[in-house]
Amino acid sequence: MSRIFLIITFSALLPAQTPKPPVVKFGIPVKEGPMDSLRLKDYTPESSLVVPDTRLAKPRFPAIDVHSHSSMSGIKTPADVDAWVKTMDEVGIEVSVVFTEATGPDFDRQADLFLKKYPKRFQVWCGIDTKDIEAPDYPQRAAKELERCYRKGARGAGELTDKGWGLQSNEKNALPRNKRLHIDDPRLDLFWQKSAELKLPVNIHIADHPSNWKALGPNQERSPDFQGFNLFGKDVSSYEELLLTRDRMLAKHPKTTFIFCHLSNIGNNTAALAKTLDHYPNLYLDIAARDYEIGRQPHTARAFLNRYRNRVMFGTDMGREKSMYEGWWRLLETADEYIPGRIWWPYYGLQLGDETLKSLYRETALKLLNFQ
Numbered sequence: 368m369s370r371i372f373l374i375i376t377f378s379a380l381l382p383a384q385t386p387k388p389p390v391v392k393f394g395i396p397v398k399e400g401p402m403d404s405l406r407l408k409d410y411t412p413e414s415s416l417v418v419p420d421t422r423l424a425k426p427r428f429p430a431i432d433v434h435s436h437s438s439m440s441g442i443k444t445p446a447d448v449d450a451w452v453k454t455m456d457e458v459g460i461e462v463s464v465v466f467t468e469a470t471g472p473d474f475d476r477q478a479d480l481f482l483k484k485y486p487k488r489f490q491v492w493c494g495i496d497t498k499d500i501e502a503p504d505y506p507q508r509a510a511k512e513l514e515r516c517y518r519k520g521a522r523g524a525g526e527l528t529d530k531g532w533g534l535q536s537n538e539k540n541a542l543p544r545n546k547r548l549h550i551d552d553p554r555l556d557l558f559w560q561k562s563a564e565l566k567l568p569v570n571i572h573i574a575d576h577p578s579n580w581k582a583l584g585p586n587q588e589r590s591p592d593f594q595g596f597n598l599f600g601k602d603v604s605s606y607e608e609l610l611l612t613r614d615r616m617l618a619k620h621p622k623t624t625f626i627f628c629h630l631s632n633i634g635n636n637t638a639a640l641a642k643t644l645d646h647y648p649n650l651y652l653d654i655a656a657r658d659y660e661i662g663r664q665p666h667t668a669r670a671f672l673n674r675y676r677n678r679v680m681f682g683t684d685m686g687r688e689k690s691m692y693e694g695w696w697r698l699l700e701t702a703d704e705y706i707p708g709r710i711w712w713p714y715y716g717l718q719l720g721d722e723t724l725k726s727l728y729r730e731t732a733l734k735l736l737n738f739q
């Protein structure tokens with residue numbers, strides 16, 4: 368008796384079985400089968416497609432890489448720098464812009480490491496002082512340190528990052544929401560003014576890929592490789608609000624040259640990006656680490672880069688492996704299809720023309736960066 372009672376109670380607790388609607392793709396319902404239990408991150412399909420695989424050792428024109436990091440490239444010793452220059456020669460990189468993300472003695476050490484032996488092959492950029500931002504002397508202190516780094520060889524400031532935790536901050540060290548330093552904060556006005564005065568461009572990472580503000584789960588756009596970057600439900604500004612800090616800052620500092628890296632994290636919507644470029648003439652972009660944005664919309668990306676060739680620059684942001692550079696040449700120059708990408712999206716070559724390649728690789732950087 369009690370057993371029957373238990374069964375009845377138990378089944379009453381179970382949710383009503385509503386059959387899941389079948390997943391329909393391209394008009395065809397997907398059938399169940401042995402692959403249903405496969406983990407998403409283990410799914411690494413092998414392509415049977417027989418298509419050209421063009422290997423390009425060098426770009427069609429010498430290239431300036433406007434986005435690299437000493438830390439990410441594992442540069443510690445002069446031998447590391449020698450090895451990087453050797454790779455740069457092999458892959459056709461004329462100059463690399465190195466973000467040291469440092470100020471003070473660490474910046475000075477890194478400036479010496481790169482510039483003593485290779486003043487023509489590297490530009491070394493400094494970071495920004497973000498200590499004690501509430502102290503009354505903060506604006507002057509940050510601007511003064513920028514000028515000091517400039518005298519030591521800095522030719523720009525960057526990469527300065529605000530993903531919603533405040534400038535150069537992250538989840539672990541973020542201040543309370545109302546205390547955070549965002550790029551349109553008046554406390555940074557002097558720093559942006561000093562950058563303009565010294566002709567130092569600034570590279571800024573604003574927000575992040577928009578999918579980071581969407582929940583992890585069945586509808587998340589990017590693969591599990593990127594889940595560590597997800598910001599959904601976290602104590603950060605919204606994606607839209609961060610882009611507004613960009614616009615307010617651009618409007619307030621028309622004389623400063625701002626390079627928003629990763630296509631300003633809105634490479635998924637080139638129409639919106641075009642509008643912003645038309646509105647703010649001091650806004651420039653790099654394509655670093657957005658191989659997956661341009662590679663999955665080759666026609667749109669080609670039209671965009673053709674139109675804004677004087678506003679967009681080539682950059683990598685992915686270390687210094689030879690195959691990484693070669694991947695970029697293939698993506699930008701060839702008509703190859705279904706190129707294996709970093710996420711599971713395959714890429715399609717953009718087949719850019721000579722004029723756009725020249726501007727993207729070199730000419731825009733030569734005009735914009737400080738080579739004095």
Ligand SMILES: [Zn+2]
Nearest residue numbers: 434436526684
């Ligand atoms: Zn970067």
